[in-house]
Amino acid sequence: MLVVMQQGATEAQVQKIIDRLIEDGFDVHRSTGTIHTVLGGVGGKDSFDTAVVEQMDGVKEVHRIVSPYKLVSRAFRPQGTVIRIKDVEIGGSQVVVMAGPCSVESQEQIERSADIVADAGAKVIRGGAFKPRSSPYSFQGMGEEGLQIMRAAADRRGLLVISEVMEKEQIPLLSQYSDILQIGARNMQNFNLLRALGKIRKPVLLKRGIAATVEELLLSAEYIMSGGNYDVMLCERGIRTFETYTRNTFDVSAIPVLQKLSHLPVIADPSHGTGRRDLVPPMARAAVAAGADGLLMEVHHDPDHAMSDGAQSMYPAQLNELMGQLRLIATAVGRSV
Amino acid sequence: MLVVMQQGATEAQVQKIIDRLIEDGFDVHRSTGTIHTVLGGVGGKDSFDTAVVEQMDGVKEVHRIVSPYKLVSRAFRPQGTVIRIKDVEIGGSQVVVMAGPCSVESQEQIERSADIVADAGAKVIRGGAFKPRSSPYSFQGMGEEGLQIMRAAADRRGLLVISEVMEKEQIPLLSQYSDILQIGARNMQNFNLLRALGKIRKPVLLKRGIAATVEELLLSAEYIMSGGNYDVMLCERGIRTFETYTRNTFDVSAIPVLQKLSHLPVIADPSHGTGRRDLVPPMARAAVAAGADGLLMEVHHDPDHAMSDGAQSMYPAQLNELMGQLRLIATAVGRSV
Amino acid sequence: MLVVMQQGATEAQVQKIIDRLIEDGFDVHRSTGTIHTVLGGVGGKDSFDTAVVEQMDGVKEVHRIVSPYKLVSRAFRPQGTVIRIKDVEIGGSQVVVMAGPCSVESQEQIERSADIVADAGAKVIRGGAFKPRSSPYSFQGMGEEGLQIMRAAADRRGLLVISEVMEKEQIPLLSQYSDILQIGARNMQNFNLLRALGKIRKPVLLKRGIAATVEELLLSAEYIMSGGNYDVMLCERGIRTFETYTRNTFDVSAIPVLQKLSHLPVIADPSHGTGRRDLVPPMARAAVAAGADGLLMEVHHDPDHAMSDGAQSMYPAQLNELMGQLRLIATAVGRSV
């Protein structure tokens, strides 16, 4: 930590800061400049709240210099993490496509979905079983039955399953049927849930909150990893900005930024990232061109009658056309789809 | 719902929209203009997802005209809601001040806090018992013991208690010790929690998420009210913007906006709203001047050593000085403190 | 325009709105619903400020249904605009790359730049001659001399020139030396400048302001086109959001959105869009994958010593490697580079 004192800070103010840092276990190195005195603090608690020092008299600004995350940082595993699930590698040379409906609605729907997804060449089927919605009167999901039929359909077509866990109580159930546990944007900072996910040995896909910085996303991943679960994927799915034409602003640049800062695989979700079916193909292409390790997308055999997220679900033909384009783009970045 | 067709939309496209709306129970009224055909849909399901129609061919834009919330709207109770707890009225002519430390840290601390708060003339003491923090190594709160000592200290000084509930499982425990259940910004759209809160009969203070619009805050309050719990307070506590000098941008204008749209009392939290102790008094004054029904603020007998949120906790003397200013400002808007 | 009255709006309130609309030349059609009365207004002034009606008593909300722009809209020229300058077509099947230094610094620098740019296969050289900077003591640009040497270097290598015009007084000078006039993000709503640009017959590249919506960008382009200059390119260059790791958030989704709404060519500027050299190649690839008609990028023979924007200028080798990748990606979207 570097504490920059204000021009004209008194000796007493400087001493009070030094005392405060020593109190919390820091070694303090003082550097008296012509304009500003700078205090370097080393070795204190990681959880020390620098804002406290920032509000003390005579302090101009405080900078952490040690990253607040360690396990997720690229330095921890420079070659990058590859998550292996059955015969699928996420974070390897292949860009992994995960697709399917927003919600599991019926056996027939999910059987058709599995065919659409597998025929297109995707490796993972997605589908939500629990859908607590903004309106208390909306469809709330099929629950365990939905998971069962999705698992069966996936197995029939040799697909992996990804599905969202909303609360820590659901972890055992989801773990039984799903190969990857998805954590939604609203739960990115649900620390009780993150702690529970750290204790299991199932791969987790962690979505970025709509108002979360890249650093906050990494801190949440660190929370999971610090519990011992190292199979974490990061997922960009759009942030909230002033632009209203799209539901969110899909932050494509977060993909290379996350890959620079972290060794974890980065997945892109252009369906939630844009909220509009017509924008999913161009943004899926952009994500792969920017280096994404995988895509998570919504597709439905009849989007106009989907029980949820129909507006952002692709038609099957769109997915097929897109897959062809992605194969070409992947080669430009030295990968395959 | 009003569906505006694109210029040049075909008759087949118009008909497909009409059919789709009828399918979901709408009566459709068609108005063929010189440039745009406009379809008015009445009587369908409230939960109908207008985005689905928006993505259909030939559609230019779709507007809901019926508000997605009813129970929270000002029209539902034009005179405004007053929540009575013991001898305190929230939403009445008095501006209610709630203050206390971020976390319950020890019996001594909370006893001193109760004295600071009561002596300043505030009516409610705040303090968190469960603090799942961004770092897994940080102080996680005193739990039930913390609630017990806060209840005792509050009773000794005739104060009400407000404390945060993080998960629906905690509701019974919190209800036992706390007069008001606080829902944090990160839980504003935790629909399982909201549903559970709808079934109890304890007043709830619902904080706005840092990326939530005013409408989304109202929808979350509607979720609680639709379960039968009508004692809901709305709380502005800062939104995330591009400005980084303050931790959040405290959206003072949300106070009169919420009061215009809803009958529910509006509380302001300038501590989280700014993240800086020196900004809490001016923003508290601004909130009361703008018409807030109450304030929720952090104060600590020794903020430099607070276990959490020290940087935004006021010194006791600051609270006292502020209360004097608030009394004058309240008179300007026809109220008292 | 559709005016939705509040539930319970009085007959007098409705009549007052009708009168106000008629006063401004609208034909008004009234539709009395079970809950809301809706007034449709047709034929009034385009410039009518709907916010005035929105603030009148009894009004719930107002929606424009006629787009505030016409000449820029896709409907005006469904097949898309192709701007031809010498042998270069912008908006055609080829993705046009524009590259060069932020500022023209010296003859030697610009000669080397022209070689770097031309050798890489780009068609247009960029470089600023006027650089009014945030610090009054910074390098302010070489002015006309800079334009002269850039023109000469471009001609030697068969390149087009793009350079920024800061004020309407500079238009004649810039028009003499530059093939395309660039309008910076800060001038996107400088209406006096836009009006002057409408009167000339030089292609204009209009950059999106960092806080401008897609609609506002289109309105500014409409301003130019309404003066008679139809050769306008739209340029996405990053918007300001809460994320601070990148200087701006490069809104890749704006590319397909602009192409859907407008017939004008869309250029992407990943250098300003990210502010970091290491992010320029992935974002350039993403932009082409998303369908951009061209790229505007900064490259410098010695970025560490560039007089401005060094941190976001690519090394020449980066540009070369990128061009190879772009050629592959372009084929995926049916284009060439």
Added chain:
Amino acid sequence: MLVVMQQGATEAQVQKIIDRLIEDGFDVHRSTGTIHTVLGGVGGKDSFDTAVVEQMDGVKEVHRIVSPYKLVSRAFRPQGTVIRIKDVEIGGSQVVVMAGPCSVESQEQIERSADIVADAGAKVIRGGAFKPRSSPYSFQGMGEEGLQIMRAAADRRGLLVISEVMEKEQIPLLSQYSDILQIGARNMQNFNLLRALGKIRKPVLLKRGIAATVEELLLSAEYIMSGGNYDVMLCERGIRTFETYTRNTFDVSAIPVLQKLSHLPVIADPSHGTGRRDLVPPMARAAVAAGADGLLMEVHHDPDHAMSDGAQSMYPAQLNELMGQLRLIATAVGRSV
């Protein structure tokens, strides 16, 4: 400047940074920590672009520690600046109210406005003479004639005049008729205009851009002051956020923040800050409660027929009622209106 090297940065990387800093005139002090090497650079050019170093190999982060502004900083004039114009002091103990129509529309209108403003007890009349609007067909202002009639009306009622200058060419004309030159949000970073304003001796009111940080506003004020014109007022008028209910989010907290960082008077414009007439009084009260040195507001004798900004212009009766409230609130912060 503090340069924090990455963990594991090589000696060659460190040396390259040191050389680069020395090249630009910095004295470099090296501090080799257990984890990070930190380089302190002192004495180089203020205009040095730290982003260049940030992009060099082995660098983790760079922090400026000397503020990029000096003349505007509170340290430069701790007691605060008071701008005296005739018998009005801005920045003194009185909160100065500036009010009037958005545009000067006619002699009759401005005469009535002067009476409304003076009778309410305000000291300054506002009104725009040049209105380059987003639509090329809208009313563009009365020009010099408008300034003449506003000056006459102001003199008749003993008011000061504030009016906006859009381009540097307009400075002489505006200076002739207006006591304060207003710089609009869109021109906050028009450096040619700022430089020209630095050379005159007329007070300037500088509005914050809708996407400008507090620091950027201060840098623009520094630009003016560095030219020798020290009579600068800063004006908060709303920033752009994701919230769309209000036209902008009026950042009340910017008022105390600016006053902490700078000695310049801070004016609040709740009319543009909210865009809605009904929100102007509560936000005007909030601004004064937060410590604003003045208010700039729109009022019109007939807002429903104002040629511009009618929706955010108060009725005369609203202004009168508001002034009474402001007098009470001012006492709470030790001031008068």
